[in-house]
Each structure stands twice: as structure tokens, then as C-alpha cells.
Amino acid sequence: MSDHEPDALSVTAGDASEPGRASFFFYLAVAIVFAVFFAFDLFEAISNLVLVPQVFTQNNDFYRENGLDGLVVSPPWVPLVVGVLLPPVAFLAAIVLARRRELWKFTLALVAALGLVAAVSLSLTAYVTTV
DSSP: OOOOOOHHHHHHHHHSSSSSHHHHHHHHHHHHHHHHHHHEEEEEEHHHHHHHHHHHHHHHHHHHHHHHHOOOOOOOOHHHHHHHHHHHHHHHHHHHHTTTTTTHHHEEEEEEEHHHHHHHHHHHHHHHHOO
């Protein structure tokens, strides 16, 4: 082998360490797939933010008409707002924390963030329905 020809090991190692254009598109594809799941959670939280106060208003009107003023409560605004803020914050946090990792670690971070959002939104929904 001459001094001017690189050996196969150095070429392979050099190519693998530099992220290429195809690599970017894999990361983008994974991010878009998970963005759809996070968008569904966000849509669900926004619909709760819009509809739950209406239900509380109807219930409170019914309670007042029937003299049950002790049962009148205001909507749980904090859990409703947290439900709206959580999906985009968790998605962006996972992307920022895992952006320079390998693809499987990037995907795992998004799976963990989606699991967090699902668990917290389920807990918030259970709390709101018991108020």
C-alpha cells in the first residue's frame, strides 16, 4: 500500500463519524412521526380546556337552580392549562436533549417524553373528572 492511499479502516471510520444528509432525514422522519402523536395529545388538551369549563358552568347552574350552592365549584384551570403546555414542552425538551445522539437514543428520548405526556395527561384527566 502506498502512502497516498488511505486504508479501508480509516475511510470507514471517517465516513461513519460524520453525519450525512441521509442521517438528517432519518432524524426528521422520526421527529415528524412523534410530532403527530404529541399533536394528538395537544389537541385533546385544548379540547378539554374549551369544553370542561362549559360542563362546569352547566353543572353549577343546575346546582344553583336546585339550591345546592355547596356543590358549586370553579373549573380546575391549573390542570387544564398544564395539559395544554405539557405536550409541546416535552416534545421540544426531548428534541433538544437528544439532538446530537444516535438515532435510537433520539427515538428513545421521544418515546420517554411521549410516555411522560401520556401519564401526566391521564392523571390530569382523572383529577379533573373527580372535581
